[in-house]
Amino acid sequence: MRIWTPEQLSKAHTGETALLSFLFGGVALIGLFSLIVGLTTGEASFLIYFGYGLSKIVAWGTILGFTHEYLLVGEFHWSYMSATAALSILCGVIFDRVFLQTRKHTPRLDYLLILMIVNALVLLGSAIFQIKVAALMSITLAMLLYPVSTVIALVRWRQGSSEAAIFAIGWTTLLAGLFFQALRDMGYVEHNLVNYYLPPLSSFIELVTIMIAMGMKLRRVRLLGLESERQYRRHLEQSKMKLEGLVRARTEELEKAKLQAELEARTDPLTGIRNRRSFLADGELCLKRARRKGEPVSLLMFDIDHFKSINDNHGHGIGDEALRLFSKTIQTKIRETDVFGRLGGEEFALLITETPEDSLYTAERLRNKIAAISLPYPAGSVHFTSSVGVAHGDEGQSIEQLLREADRALYVAKARGRNVVVEYATGHKGEPGSEYSRQNSVAEPA
Ligand SMILES: Nc1nc2c(ncn2[C@@H]2O[C@H](COP(=O)(O)OP(=O)(O)OP(=O)(O)O)[C@@H](O)[C@H]2O)c(=O)[nH]1
Known part of the structure; x- marks a missing residue:
């Protein structure tokens, strides 16, 4: 208390x-x-x-x-x-x-x-x-x-x-x-x-x-x-970068595929040179450029002689090999600026910026190179020749017109016995028999 x-x-x-x-x-x-x-x-x-x-x-x-x-x-x-x-x-x-x-x-x-x-x-x-x-x-x-x-x-x-x-x-x-x-x-x-x-x-x-x-x-x-x-955020950033990488890689792939597809569309699968469509397109450009610069242009059309018999006698594989060797031979003998392509079958065309005389000389030179080809074969070797028709782009023709003219010259070359060069002479048009003025006896330029 x-x-x-x-x-x-x-x-x-x-x-x-x-x-x-x-x-x-x-x-x-x-x-x-x-x-x-x-x-x-x-x-x-x-x-x-x-x-x-x-x-x-x-x-x-x-x-x-x-x-x-x-x-x-x-x-x-x-x-x-x-x-x-x-x-x-x-x-x-x-x-x-x-x-x-x-x-x-x-x-x-x-x-x-x-x-x-x-x-x-x-x-x-x-x-x-x-x-x-x-x-x-x-x-x-x-x-x-x-x-x-x-x-x-x-x-x-x-x-x-x-x-x-x-x-x-x-x-x-x-x-x-x-x-x-x-x-x-x-x-x-x-x-x-x-x-x-x-x-x-x-x-x-x-x-x-x-x-x-x-x-x-x-x-x-x-x-x-x-x-x-x-x-x-980090995860999002990483995913974004990954996605961007994937898109970039895919774009590059598509770009490559596109270029490849374009190349294939322009290329002849057997010989690897231009196909007809690509030859016509590039040839037309080459013609225009040459005209603008005032340069002479000539078209050489080649057709392998008796090609059918190569196929028949040695088989289609050898025929293919002959076509490949033919285009390789021409390709190694021409300039980078020349336009060369396979028109179809055993027919080829070459557009060159040379004077008529020089182009005939080139045609003759190439014809000789082709005749010298030796295609190895189990039972020996295969040889073949080619006829050549030449047309000159001196009158402002289109590439198709030039091809037609060269083809007519080629037809004459075949008719004259093959393995010759024949020129389509524009100056003599209309005079029967005289339009194909020259043949393989063309003189070499000085
Ligand atoms: N191996 C092979 N043969 C082809 C190809 N394209 C076309 N040919 C053959 O080429 C031959 C062409 O024969 P022709 O048009 O009669 O001409 P050619 O036998 O060369 O006779 P000329 O042109 O008159 O000298 C045909 O037998 C075709 O089947 C090819 O890509 N490969």
């Missing part, structure tokens, strides 16, 4: 009021802060924490007697304390499950938390229906199960969650406060002002500590989000 002087009483009352304002104000502030963060970030744990803070204000307000003093004046009943304690336990355990993600990471221990929730509901029911025995049993079980959250927090810490360690400190502080209160209520600890407010203070410290743990978790989640965003 202690007798207070009025000053002592006033001083103690002021101190008590300051402490209570600090505790309840602090809890209210934390609750409000959680509500705002929960609403702005959409984080469920902050909203539940707001409920937890609110339930603490109600529970401690009732346990410390303020509810009966100010709200339910003259209506004290034990069940109020049980009901508010049940609500506080309920909110606290629901928060633990969400914050520590026990269902996902510690599924077995999670059953104990579910048991705590069920027990809290039983306590609430006992309070509502005022069944004292059930309430006492339920509150005792709740106290026994309280350390489970600390154990789970330590397990989660071992699993790598650093904020779980802070949570464990906070929850253990609360445990210590509740244990101390139980000792005090059972008479093991002295009933004084400090001991009276120690449990709510520990509950307050728990609330602050867990708030820190929540901040840590929020930061970690934010960093994880940033990291995964960075990884996603």
Whole structure:
């Protein structure tokens, strides 16, 4: 028993009021802060924490007697304390499950938390229906199960969650406060002002500590989000580069295929020289260029003599080889600017920028080279000759006209016994028999 002087009483009352304002104000502030963060970030744990803070204000307000003093004046009943304690336990355990993600990471221990929730509901029911025995049993079980959250927090810490360690400190502080209160209520600890407010203070410290743990978790989640965003961007960049590489490679492939297709469209597959279409196109260009420069142009048309008999006597393979050797021989003896092509079958054409005399000399030279070809054959070698018709582009003819003229000269060459050069003489047009003025006895130019 202690007798207070009025000053002592006033001083103690002021101190008590300051402490209570600090505790309840602090809890209210934390609750409000959680509500705002929960609403702005959409984080469920902050909203539940707001409920937890609110339930603490109600529970401690009732346990410390303020509810009966100010709200339910003259209506004290034990069940109020049980009901508010049940609500506080309920909110606290629901928060633990969400914050520590026990269902996902510690599924077995999670059953104990579910048991705590069920027990809290039983306590609430006992309070509502005022069944004292059930309430006492339920509150005792709740106290026994309280350390489970600390154990789970330590397990989660071992699993790598650093904020779980802070949570464990906070929850253990609360445990210590509740244990101390139980000792005090059972008479093991002295009933004084400090001991009276120690449990709510520990509950307050728990609330602050867990708030820190929540901040840590929020930061970690934010960093994880940033990291995964960075990884996603990097992945996107890599995919983009890969795709660009693929597109580039595909474009190059298509470009190559296009060039190849163009080449094939212009080339005779057997001899590798221009085909008829390509010869006509390039020949026309060559004609125009020569006219623009004032250069003379001549067209030489070749036809291998008795080619059918080569096929018939030695086989089609040798015939093909003869065509290849023929075009190779001509190709190696002409200039790069000359236009040479296979018109079809055993017929070839060559457009050269030379004077009529020089072109006849070239025709004769080439005819001789062809006659000298020796195509190896298992039973010896194959020889062949070629007749040549020459036309000169001196009257502005088109390439087709020149070809027609050279073809007529070639026809005469064949008629004259083959292996000769015959020139289409434009100057004698209209005079029958005299238009093919020259043959293989053309004189070499000086
Ligand atoms: N091996 C082979 N033969 C071909 C090819 N193209 C055409 N020929 C053959 O060439 C021969 C041409 O025969 P003709 O038009 O009668 O002429 P030719 O036997 O040379 O007689 P002349 O021209 O009068 O001297 C035909 O038998 C064709 O089948 C080819 O690409 N390869």
